[in-house]
Amino acid sequence: MTTTLPVPITFQLPQGWHAAPPDEVGAPGAAFVAVRPPSDAGFTANITVDGEYRPDAATLTEIADESVEDLGQAVIAVEVTGRRAAGSADAPGLTQTLAVSAVVDGVSRDLLQSQVYLSLLDVADPRKRAVIRLVLTSTARQHRAVVNDFQDFVRTVRPDTGTKP
Numbered sequence: 001m002t003t004t005l006p007v008p009i010t011f012q013l014p015q016g017w018h019a020a021p022p023d024e025v026g027a028p029g030a031a032f033v034a035v036r037p038p039s040d041a042g043f044t045a046n047i048t049v050d051g052e053y054r055p056d057a058a059t060l061t062e063i064a065d066e067s068v069e070d071l072g073q074a075v076i077a078v079e080v081t082g083r084r085a086a087g088s089a090d091a092p093g094l095t096q097t098l099a100v101s102a103v104v105d106g107v108s109r110d111l112l113q114s115q116v117y118l119s120l121l122d123v124a125d126p127r128k129r130a131v132i133r134l135v136l137t138s139t140a141r142q143h144r145a146v147v148n149d150f151q152d153f154v155r156t157v158r159p160d161t162g163t164k165p
Contacts, residue, residue: 005031006130007120008160013147017047034153037140043109045138047147047153054131060085060094060117063131067115069096075102092101092119100137114145116154130131 013019015035022030025046032049054063064083072078079099087093098113114136124130134157136150 003031003050004030005132006053007132008012008162009049009132010156010158010160011049011153012156013047014152015154017149019048023047036149038137040142042107043104043111043139043142045136045142047150048135048137049132050135051121051130051132054119054129055127060092060119060131062151064094064096066116067133068096071098072115076098076108077101086116087118093117110140111137112140113137113147114150118157120159137160 001061017034018038020033022028022033023119025032025035027046027048029119030048030050032047032074034047036047038044046147053163061083062085068078068080077100080096081099081105082097084095085092086095087154096115098115100111100113102109102111118132118134118135120130133148134154136146140145
């Protein structure tokens with residue numbers, strides 16, 4: 001079942017990317033999914049967006065570690081190949097890159113994931129924190145062609161305040 005984000009966000013998809021129903025593309029826990037044809041040997045590069053309230057004191061690094069551990073339960077192998085802090089004190093973020101070996105539709109695949117974690121604080125009550133996760137998943141062959149699109153996408157993500165620019 002498709003989930004909703006704990007806080008509304010806005011974003012723009014890069015050219016060539018298309019929204020897809022999360023349940024229909026095998027990402028039922030996502031709030032949003034976009035795909036970018038063509039497929040590479042049956043795997044289509046995709047961007048997923050999910051998030052949750054995190055009122056605990058977990059750092060973004062700890063949350064990213066949890067994500068790696070959760071992913072590790074569902075795939076053959078996962079390795080963190082890069083990680084760095086991003087954003088600012090007011091809008092902290094974290095990026096990490098993962099090498100993933102998984103069976104997708106009965107086929108063993110080596111995939112790359114670029115993950116971005118964004119921490120959004122409630123202005124009225126900073127103890128209320130939502131963490132939004134943006135994930136690009138692609139084959140190694142697709143990665144070079146889509147990673148810049150993903151970076152462009154990430155730059156457009158904003159809290160949706162309901163006002164027009």
